[in-house]
Every structure is written in C-alpha cells, then in structure tokens.
Amino acid sequence: xxxxxxxxxxxxxxxxxxxxxxxxxxxxxxxxxxxxxxxxxxxxxxxxxxxxxxxxxxxxxxxxxxxxxxxxxxxxxxxxxxxxxxxxxxxxxxxxxxxxxxxxxxxxxxxxxxxxxxxxxxxxxxxxxxxxxxxxxxxxxxxxxxxxxxxxxxxxxxxxxxxxxxxxxxxxxxxxxxxxxxxxxxxxxxxxxxxxxxxxxxxxxxxxxxxxxxxxxxxxxxxxxxxxxxxxxxxxxxxxxxxxxxxxxxxxxxxxxxxxxxxxxxxxxxxxxx
Amino acid sequence: xxxxxxxxxxxxxxxxxxxxxxxxxxxxxxxxxxxxxxxxxxxxxxxxxxxxxxxxxxxxxxxxxxxxxxxxxxxx
Numbered sequence: 001x002x003x004x005x006x007x008x009x010x011x012x013x014x015x016x017x018x019x020x021x022x023x024x025x026x027x028x029x030x031x032x033x034x035x036x037x038x039x040x041x042x043x044x045x046x047x048x049x050x051x052x053x054x055x056x057x058x059x060x061x062x063x064x065x066x067x068x069x070x071x072x073x074x075x076x077x078x079x080x081x082x083x084x085x086x087x088x089x090x091x092x093x094x095x096x097x098x099x100x101x102x103x104x105x106x107x108x109x110x111x112x113x114x115x116x117x118x119x120x121x122x123x124x125x126x127x128x129x130x131x132x133x134x135x136x137x138x139x140x141x142x143x144x145x146x147x148x149x150x151x152x153x154x155x156x157x158x159x160x161x162x163x164x165x166x167x168x169x170x171x172x173x174x175x176x177x178x179x180x181x182x183x184x185x186x187x188x189x190x191x192x193x194x195x196x197x198x199x200x201x202x203x204x205x206x207x208x209x210x211x212x213x214x215x216x217x218x219x220x221x222x223x224x225x226x227x228x229x230x231x232x233x234x235x236x237x238x239x240x241x242x243x244x245x246x247x248x249x250x251x252x253x254x255x256x257x258x259x260x261x262x263x264x265x266x267x268x269x270x271x272x273x274x
Numbered sequence: 275x276x277x278x279x280x281x282x283x284x285x286x287x288x289x290x291x292x293x294x295x296x297x298x299x300x301x302x303x304x305x306x307x308x309x310x311x312x313x314x315x316x317x318x319x320x321x322x323x324x325x326x327x328x329x330x331x332x333x334x335x336x337x338x339x340x341x342x343x344x345x346x347x348x349x350x
Contacts, residue, residue, distance in 0.1 A: 057309075102318045120318060148308040149308045150308075152307055155304075170279060175279060175348070176279060176283075178287060178341055178345065179282060179283035179286065182283065182287050182290050182338070183286065186286060189293075192303075196303070224318070227318050253297070254293065254300055255297040255299060257300075258300035259321055
C-alpha cells in the first residue's frame with residue numbers, strides 16, 4: 001500500500017476539516033434557512049471558482065508561456081518519460097522568467113501544468129532539473145494542489161461564517177465590525193494550521209516519490225542545495241532594513257507552523273538518508 | 275460598565291496585530307495558500323513571501339494594534 005503515513009494523516013486532518021465545515025454548514029442552515037443541498041452547491045461553487053481563478057492568476061502573475069517542443073525537446077522528452085513512469089498524463093509545460101530559480105505545479109491529475117523558470121534551467125544540471133520535475137509531477141499525481149485548494153476553501157468558508165456569526169449577534173457598531181473581521185482572520189488561521197501541517201508532509205512525500213522515480217534522492221537534494229546556497233548569497237546582499245523586518249519570520253514558532261514547506265535542510269537530509 | 279464584546283475586539287485585535295507584526299509571511303501564506311501555487315514566490319523549495327507583502331501586512335498590523343488599543347481604552 002503506497003503512502004500509508006500520508007493516508008493516515010489525511011484521515012485525521014480531513015476529519016478535522018470536515019468537522020469545521022460541518023459546524024459552519026449547520027450555522028448557515030440554521031441562520032439563513034438554507035437547505036443542505038444549497039449549502040453544498042454554494043460550497044462547491046466557491047471552491048471551484050477559487051481553483052479556476054487561482055490557476056489562471058498563477059500563470060498570469062509570472063507571465064508563463066507555453067514551452068514549445070521545438071525549443072526544448074530534451075525537457076519535453078524527460079517530462080514525457082517521467083509522466084509515463086508515474087502513470088499520469090504529460091502535463092502542459094510552461095516557462096517563465098521569475099528572477100530566481102523556481103518551478104511549481106498547478107492543476108490536477110489529467111489536467112496539470114508545470115511551470116519552470118528560465119533561471120532554474122540555467123542554474124541546474126540536467127539530472128537536477130529532472131529531480132525538480134519529478135517532484136512537481138509527484139505533486140500532480142498526489143493531487144496536492146487540489147488538496148490545498150480544498151483546505152483553503154474550507155478555511156475561507158468557516159472564516160466567512162464566523163464573521164457573519166459575530167455580525168448577526170452584535171449591535172452592528174464599529175467594535176462589532178472590527179471584531180467580525182478579526183475573528184474571521186483568526187479562524188482562518190486556525191483552520192489553516194491543519195492544512196499547512198499536511199502540506200509540509202506532502203512535500204516530503206513528493207520528495208520521496210521523486211527519489212523513487214529517479215532511483216536516488218541525490219539529484220533533487222543537489223538541486224535544493226544549489227538553489228538554497230545561491231539564495232543565501234543573494235540574501236546577504238539584502239539591505240539591513242529589509243533584513244530587520246524579516247527577522248522573526250520563517251524561523252521557528254508560529255511562522256514554521258504556518259509554512260507550506262518544511263525546512264530545505266531537513267528535506268536534503270531526508271533525501272540523502274534514503 | 276465594561277462591554278465584553280468591545281473588550282474582546284480589543285484583545286483579539288491586539289493579538290492579530292501582533293501576529294501581523296511578528297510573522298507577516300505566515301499571514302500572507304494563510305491568505306494565499308490554495309489560491310496561488312505554494313512556492314511560487316522566491317526560490318524553489320521555499321515558501322518565501324515577497325518583502326513588499328510583508329511590509330504591507332506589518333502596516334496592517336500597526337493599524338490593528340492601534341485599533342485594538344483604542345477599543346481597549348473605550349471598553350475599560
């Protein structure tokens with residue numbers, strides 16, 4: 001059985017998210033007199049619009065363009081071969097100039113897109129690029145993007161319901177409006193803690209899948225190492241004011257609980273200890 | 275007399291404001307996860323958040339702390 005650990009964790013987090021959603025749905029049904037079918041339809045529409053809009057905006061925001069096969073036949077061949085091995089349809093391959101080495105996957109199994117940055121292709125060797133591609137294809141195969149959209153959908157719905165619950169039970173003065181906004185944000189944060197926990201674990205699973213496909217975790221580990229070394233060099237050139245502003249972030253505590261990715265060093269360590 | 279809801283608005287406003295000031299990247303991630311691809315900003319393998327977004331959230335944090343302080347003053 002594949003990914004037993006992931007399935008067990010998904011069962012726990014899925015149940016927690018469902019419980020949050022069920023409470024929100026019951027509140028909507030009670031307060032607005034909506035039948036269950038309407039609540040479900042509105043939820044599906046809400047998440048569906050987020051998914052479609054998110055996909056469109058992601059490609060637009062980085063100015064991603066289709067990577068024609070004639071321009072990079074080798075890359076296309078590698079994606080095709082990996083997709084075949086991973087038993088998924090070959091995703092749409094796009095390229096963008098992002099200013100830094102990067103790659104990401106969007107969409108779902110059967111309708112996925114992988115975007116790679118020109119900087120990534122310039123920075124990494126052929127086998128390292130393959131490691132990155134295998135990791136992104138694993139995200140598509142494991143439906144990680146869909147899971148994240150669903151998680152955010154539940155968090156947003158629960159937050160909206162919490163906001164309305166505050167508004168409808170108050171006097172509608174300025175303090176109530178403020179309280180409603182704050183409660184909504186904090187509720188969303190609380191639900192997202194669970195979504196992020198599973199997201200970090202899914203990164204490890206995608207790393208492990210990529211290593212399985214390539215027969216070794218070394219290419220992806222090297223890619224991560226090379227990119228993070230380059231990033232440290234660039235960060236040292238960031239002005240001290242910006243550095244002071246970032247000092248607490250992405251380092252332990254709340255910031256690490258609200259992270260989608262585990263620390264790069266831990267990922268490299270796991271990839272190499274396989 | 276202390277208005278419990280106004281006092282709650284003050285406490286939670288200060289709490290959210292503090293989170294925005296201390297961990298602006300985390301606040302951005304909560305809003306963008308599932309709406310934009312994770313790891314889209316910054317380097318590959320990270321979920322970095324652009325500095326301008328952090329600063330915007332920190333500015334909001336200052337506003338939230340100020341509003342929380344005001345409601346606290348009104349409630350007490």
